[in-house]
Amino acid sequence: MNCIVCMTSVPDTASVIKVGGDGKGIDESGIKWIVSPYDEYALEEALQITEAKGGEVTVVTYGPDLAEAALRDCLARGAHQAVHILGGEATLGDSFTIAKVLAAAIKDREYDLVLCGFKGVGTDCGQVGQMLAELLDLPHIVNVLELEVGDGSLTAGRDVEGGREKVESPLPSLVTCQKGLNEPRYAALKGIMAAKKKPVEKIEVASLGVDEGSGGFYKVEKLELPPAKATGTIIQGEDDAAAAAAELVKLLREDAKAI
């Protein structure tokens, strides 16, 4: 059972976001880059599947040089090999171009299952998995919270509004992973040492035949910080909670017209 995990490195979720000089991207100074948190669930699931059934986990990333740290982190956690497609500075958030690049790098490999995070934290698109599945002609299931991989097929559970869908799909398939699927492991010292010897295949994006510069399919015209919010009406309720509660309900009714 060979698994391919698509991983993207993203700014640490605790980062303070500032707009960069071009007004279209973030100021990257001082940003720490990490494995996108949902990709950790994808990697963990792939590791558990191959530990139980044999086979190898290949992690694929598309990103600039700085993405190598996150790739090494995946190897340290137990991935067998890694593929680094160099590029991606100009395609941030352009899910379809990213999916095309990943598809070109994955299509000739041997795999039974492709796993992605349900979204890349930051661009918050949640689209690459579905698009990649289409380009690889695979069935897909997104937002997976439960996964059972059998011989030739899988069953998965995913939450939708007010319920849970149980989905069955033949292999090979593509799944995108949601928080709750598993508890991702951290890299142990032994793994970190071993990762240094594991192979990282480097591919120049130009060699994949995907035109990175065709104008793309998603263009960021402007990036701004959200407008500062006006100060709210805060009631001191430590001494007389009942009076504060009554005042709040009155405000919500008459001022905000929210109830």
Place this chain on the structure above:
Amino acid sequence: MAGILVFVEQRNSEVRKASLQALSEAKRQGAVVSAVLPGSGIGEAAAGLGAWGADKIYVADDPNLELYSSDGYAEVVVKAVEQAQPSAIFFAGTAMGRDLAPTVAARLGVGAIPDAVGLALDGEKFSAHRPVYSGKAIATVDTAGKTPQVVSLRPNVFAADEAGGAGEVVALDGLSLSIRAVVKELLEAAGGELDVAEADVIVSGGRGIKGPENFALIKSLADALGGAVGASRAAVDAGWIEHSHQVGQTGKVVSPSLYIAAGISGAIQHLAGMSSSKVIVAINKDSDAPIFKVADYGIVGDLFDVIPPMVDAINAL
């Protein structure tokens, strides 16, 4: 502009509110609006869409479409696109819409804009506002000139306005449904519990509620307001309530009319999930809690003392 095709979602033949919001927004953009509705036994639901602004309603009524599938529903939408030739396709950004929009886009050979919270039209070109970095920044984006422009709209951000009128229902035939990933069953949440992603009012509890049993207090306020129960990551990670209730970066992103955060300090990860709510109320003992910075109204006080009289005051309205 040329037309907008809106994908309309139904469950048990009932059209989702978020889809009506998408239809209304398409109408507000001044477009010729058509709708596409897949499902089984949905004739009545289809006919009703005319009142929401759809001039033409493409219907795929097939037992194999009773439950959602990415493959089946994508095939239906692509078929409708061939007939309607729209310059844009709107989806409600529900679980279904967020799966289907990029699937359809890839089949059409174009990209997609997810999670729009604002739309502006310049000639034939849409630009969309969407939160990125968990709402820490807002991006203005477009499809770089590619059409059809596929956009999903964040639920509860755009108003649903009945437009009046009657649409023409067109049956989509000649479908050759090939469904690979099959939804075997849909387990509805116990007691028809309202999901935070769909609720117009949400009352959320965090670490400050001290234990799982106290979600009953949160629920009493939610019930009084006809709303849903939400939770912070701290409460979910402590095992006090299921993850499906979690609001935030690693939970659900919500935009209700009223969001009440009780005993939630307001970590960035939580704010990311609820800061686009229309009215935000914070109840917290700590007057320095970051949640007060985004709150429109708040009470500095003990939620255990504040919520019961709030429930009484609401019930007395």
